[in-house]
Amino acid sequence: MKAFIWGSMLLILSGCSMSLETPEINKEPTLMARGAAYQDLTSLPLPKGKVYVSVYDFRDQSGQYKPQPNSNFSTAVPQGGAALLTTALLDSKWFIPLEREGLQNLLTERKIIRAAQKKHEIPANHGPYLPSLVSANIMIEGGIVAYDTNLRTGGAGARYLGIGASGQYRTDQVTVNIRAIDVRSGQILLSVTTSKTILSKELQTGVFKFVDYKDLLEAELGYTTNEPVNLAVMSAIDAAVVHVIVDGIKTGLWQPLREADLQHPIIQEYMQRRRPII
Numbered sequence: 269m270k271a272f273i274w275g276s277m278l279l280i281l282s283g284c285s286m287s288l289e290t291p292e293i294n295k296e297p298t299l300m301a302r303g304a305a306y307q308d309l310t311s312l313p314l315p316k317g318k319v320y321v322s323v324y325d326f327r328d329q330s331g332q333y334k335p336q337p338n339s340n341f342s343t344a345v346p347q348g349g350a351a352l353l354t355t356a357l358l359d360s361k362w363f364i365p366l367e368r369e370g371l372q373n374l375l376t377e378r379k380i381i382r383a384a385q386k387k388h389e390i391p392a393n394h395g396p397y398l399p400s401l402v403s404a405n406i407m408i409e410g411g412i413v414a415y416d417t418n419l420r421t422g423g424a425g426a427r428y429l430g431i432g433a434s435g436q437y438r439t440d441q442v443t444v445n446i447r448a449i450d451v452r453s454g455q456i457l458l459s460v461t462t463s464k465t466i467l468s469k470e471l472q473t474g475v476f477k478f479v480d481y482k483d484l485l486e487a488e489l490g491y492t493t494n495e496p497v498n499l500a501v502m503s504a505i506d507a508a509v510v511h512v513i514v515d516g517i518k519t520g521l522w523q524p525l526r527e528a529d530l531q532h533p534i535i536q537e538y539m540q541r542r543r544p545i546i
Contacts, residue, residue, distance in 0.1 A: 301496075303464075303503030306359070308510050308538075313529035315362045315522055322368045322404035322451075323357070326350040330415040330442075344415045345442060346498045349505075353408065353446070356502070356509045362522070366404050374401075406457070407449045410508075412501060413461070414443035430477035437469040442500050446508045448516070457521060460511040464504040468494045514538040 326349035334342045346352075350369050357363040367374055381391055381398050390396045417440045425434025441463050448458040472490030514535055516522050524530060 300502070301499055303499060303506065305503050305506035305510065308534050309356060309360050309506045311534055312360060312362065312510070312513060313524045313526070313532050313535070316525055318362060318364045319406055319522060320366060320402060320404045321357060321363045321406045321408050322366045323350050323354055323408045324368045326353045327411040329411040329413050332415040344497065345412050346501060349412055349501070352502050352505050356505050357408070360509055360513060362513050366402060404451055407451050408446060409449060410444065410446040412442065413445045416441045431475050433473035435469065435471045437467065440466040440468070442466060442497065442504060444501065444504045444508055446505070446512055448512055458512050458515050458519070460508045460515065462504045462508040462511065464500040466495045466497060466500045468492070510534070510538055
């Protein structure tokens, strides 16, 4: 009986150790990972002309906070939405984002330059002429509009003679909205809302058995994986920007560089996508 129990325990632990890989600590910083929508974003054909856009803010409008025991005051989603959106607009190569979130700091620097010019001092790194700021054609508004938790949960497990294994999962969902607004008229030209599922899962196995009188064997092994929320938000923003570009092509707001690019696989794929009805 002891041999059977020890053999079962070794099989369970060896099988789990093969699937459980402790990640190595990478001392070097790396670029932020991106989702599958990033490939669609960067694979789009070039436009006839890039559009100047301004992003003033991209706020967290979900009102959700992390559950206990983490903190009641920590938000569930990242607060740097404007930075993520600006990155996606740059990566698309269809837009030229203008600095608006730090506009006050930019204006302060320009005042310093003009003050030096009034004293007949020419800044060596700027020259005698300071051009006006570029104005935007389109203003991008929106935000993280929802963060829903425990949309779907489940699990399974089995235990026999004190030896068993179990697993469970949970899905959350983050939703973002992007609106393209005509600066001249204030008209909302496009409005796109995208959602991204966040998956968390946990696997556990263990042994709890008396192998002999007063001899208790207990062993546990498991791991948990949680998809980063910032990666999910970035993926939702990437997909929303692609939809904005494709919807703008459909409505005639902008066009690709060549007429043949209208048949590009990514453009055709996003044109044929339909909003799911639950």
